Amino acid sequence: MAAEPWKLFRPTACSVELVGTTREEVFGELVENFVHAKCLAESQSKVALKALLEREALASTGVGQRVAIPHVKLPGLEEALFSLSLHRTGIDWNAIDGQPVALFFTVLRPEKAGPRHDPERHLEMMRWISQLARVADFRRFAQAVTTKKALVELLREMSPS
Amino acid sequence: MTARPAALERRLTIRVVNAQGLHARPCHAIVSKALAFQSELQIRRGGRAVNGKSILELMTLSAGPGTELELVARGADAEALLAALAALFEGCFGEEREPGN
DSSP: OOSOGGGGBOGGGOBSOOOOSSHHHHHHHHHHHHHHTTSSOGGGHHHHHHHHHHHHHHSOOEEETTEEOOEEEETTOSSOEEEEEEEEEEEOOOOTTSOOEEEEEEEEEESSOBTTBOHHHHHHHHHHHHHHHHOHHHHHHHTTOOSHHHHHHHHHHTOOO | OOOOOOOOEEEEEEEOOBTTOSOHHHHHHHHHHHHTSSSEEEEEETTEEEETTOHHHHHTTOOOTTOEEEEEEESTTHHHHHHHHHHHHHTGGGSOBOTTO
């Protein structure tokens, strides 16, 4: 992989303090953080929110063990955007194992391949995320961090090779 | 005293035919289906084997369209489990079929 995967997570797009109590509120926070990090245009936030809600309606993105991986295509994006966010108390997400979700790996990706988006590499990136999320220590540490910087630092430290 | 019968094992080689491959939603469909059965499920790609009842494990296979997978079910309802999964794969998880597959 060209860039190290953890470098694609900007601390400003991440959060250790999601507080939403509904899916819509949580997605709202996740999208707002991408806008705040200046990787998503404000004008695209409504479309992003709608895409995330529609995807979630097909089947829960809660993959078990308190992790969810919402992942949608978004027209107009040139490169994929990634964030990791923590909901400290956890939120009911209709996850496969019935557990509340505390860790959200959110992925917004371009509709088409382009100079800054290689679908093959993207698949590798998704694999990297699922490998990391399987690691029990990672999940435990991620739920204990107190800053966004520490969250991204943890991604670096625990990167699967 | 009668010997305990060996656990029933059934195997099926199957090809991923939906255009998007095994991304999160098809993995969710496989796991939700598999959880309704008692049998254990292992899914193998090449030399790697993962638990077919874990979405995260399945996602690490990165199985794109055209990939061949071996499904191994062990338990009393192994056969029914594989039949249900074969139908899911063949139905492309409700998605488009990859041309040529």
